[in-house]
Structures are given as C-alpha cells and as structure tokens.
Amino acid sequence: MLVAAAVCPCPPLLVPDVAAGAAPELDAARAACTDALGVLAASRPDLLVVVGPAEQSGRGRHPQGARGSFRGFGVDLDVRLGGAKPASGTGEPLASGVSERELPPSLAVAAWLLERTGWSDAPIEGLGVGEPLAAERCIQVGEEIVAQAERVALLVMGDASACRTLKAPGYLDERAEGFDAEVARALGTADVAALKALDADLAYELKASGRAPWQVLAGAAEGAGLGGALLYDDVPYGVGYLVAAWS
Template structure:
C-alpha cells in the first residue's frame, strides 16, 4: 500500500556540480526536493521506488546507476554503467543526498498509455505493506520565450492545474491528464504522474505543494503526499 510519495523535477542543473555558478538559481527548488524526499525516509517505508520517464517501461534494480557525463561533468550516480535515464539518475541522486536508499527504479515510457501507467502504479503499491514513491517529472517546456520549446498559451494553464492537483493529492486529476496535450506542451512528467495516480488511488493521502517555479521556461513542481 502506498503510504507516502514525493514529486520532484529532474533538471540536470539541480546538481550543483552541473550548475556551477548558476547553482543558486535552483536553490529553492533543490531545498524543497530535499524536504519532500526527507519525508519519504521519515515515513519508514518497507519499499522505496523511484519512478520516472524514459525510453521504455521497465524496472531497474537497486544497484542501477546513471551518468551525467552528457551534461559536461563526470558525475556517476551509483556504481557501474549508467543505465538509468535522466529522470531516474536525478531521482537516485536526490535519494542518496537525503540518506534514502531506493529498492528499485521504475522507468515508464514517455508515450505509455494512461491505462498502462495506472496499472503499473497499482502494481508498485502492492509490492509491500508500506510503499513510498519518489516520482520525477517536469511540467510544460513551452512556458515562456526562454523555454526549450516555442511558447504556447496553453502551457501556463496546464501547469497551474497540475500544481493544484499535486496540492490536493487529486488522483482523478492526474489520471485525467491528456497524453496528447501533454506531449504538445512537452510536459515530460505526464506518464510518471499517472503512475502515481494508479498507486495512490484509495490511499487517502493529503498533498502539500512545496514549490512551483519555471526559472528556465519549464514547469518545476515539488510536492509531498503523506497520510492525513
């Protein structure tokens, strides 16, 4: 059963060694992530799984590693070859930074259907009596002129609705995210958030939004869901 969840973004600049002199720009988001992940550790789960988007749906073992070499620094998170996608690499980095030890890493295909995501989430929640999820996902990358994608007038509304859903621990709202619209708006967290919806259905958790910023024209959200 899901007893706690944290939602965090995964920009490489979250890692100070990658950000260099720009590390302060994401200081508040980084601090909020640390608060959210610390809450997972404090919940004392039997099993902690990191969930994030990638090329295909599969589960990586606890020893899986990831690399940030593609972002200009020779940083390897974990030991061994870097098989984790960026989302899970940042998830492992955050977990270790906060003293948490994930038991597995669930990679979900970015184009996974909603039904697949919900089923995966439900299955993850059933893996132990007390399950916690660290869910990695970015919002729309079409928020402003400095966004990676061309600015889209729908992006701000999409992200505001998502922030409200995370604040309210609104499982239905997350399950109802439109994959086509999410893809149009370059919201790469959609599949991971719908895995959370599948895991949290019936869990009765309360949400708290710790951060919602878009410093680089991309929506970054930090939230924690804990027992009421």
C-alpha cells in the first residue's frame, strides 16, 4: 500500500555544484524538496521506490547502492542510491557488476536529494521509466510497485513543460501554461484520476519529462486515500518545476 509520496523536479541544476553561480536561483526548490522528503521519512515505509524519466540505457530497475554521476555535466561528483548498502531485500552486498549500470540523471538527482537529507529510513530501489511508456502501462507499473511491501513510499522525479518562455529549451508554446496548471492542481490535490488522464502526446510535445512517472504514481495511489499539498510551483529557465507531498 502507498503510504506517502514526494514529487520533485529532476534538473541537474538542483545540485549546487552543477548550477555553480546560478545555484541560489533554485534554493526555494531545494528547500521544498527537503520538506517533501521529510513527509516520506515521517511515513515510516518498509520500502522507498524512486521513479524518474530515463533514456533507453537507464530504463528499468536500479538496486540500492547503484551509482550515479554528474561528470557529464562537468562536475566531479558521484552519488549512490541510498548510499553504498546492500541491494534491497537481499542483506548481501551488491553482486559484482550489478551496480555498474549508471543511474539516469533523474535518479542521480534523487540520490543526491536523499544523501542531502540523510535518508536511512528504509530500503530503496530505483526505477527508470521511458517517456513513451503508455499511460495504461505506467498505471500497471504503479500497481506492481505497491504490491512489493506492506508500506511503500514513492519519490517521483520529473519536470513539467519545457516550453513556458521564449528562452525555454522547447521555446514558447501557448499550451504549456494550461498543461502545467492542471498538473500542479492534480499533484496539489492528489487527484489520481486527473493524473491518469494526462495527454501523453501533449506532454511529449511540451517536453514534460514527468508525465510517465506521475502516471506511475497515479497507479500506485489508487485507493490509498492520500491527500496532497503543492509545495513549489515556478518556471525557472522556462521549465515548469513542481514539488508536492502526498500523505
């Protein structure tokens, strides 16, 4: 059963070493992420699953202790998902080669957030999901996740549209503001039906990387009766960044 969820954006710029001189611009977003992770810790889960968008090489499951890196962004910084601990549920060190597959950037950002807040409350595993994953499959994945343990928490990584301004990565798209507003409303009110109904084609056109992870959350949260709170909603760099907590 899902007992709590935190929704956070996943730009590597959340990591101050990556943002460098621009780091203060996302201080409020980092603070909101910390608050959201506090809700996860307070829920005392048996298992934390981190879900984030991933390219082909990063899709699928990533065990506790899997390594991520920000070297591709010009920073000599490595992280591990939940620290260098045994794989979830095994009680044994990771087998040789298990953690060699690097975390996708979204899960590396999540690992950094968890290290920053000193997460040690429950076993962790990661799941990278592809942008094209159909809504029905996302929902099914969410249902499968919450069947893994009696008390499951989710850390859901993903950005809203990247088309909010002329200088945004996707340039300005007039549809982006309305799309982001609906996502913010759904996340802030734990509206599972609204998340399930998100238009995957529109999300793709607006470069919203969070669509599939949000729909995994919707599948996991069905029937859980959680309430939501929107902790952050802004568009730095023309990209929609949202932070929410469900409990």
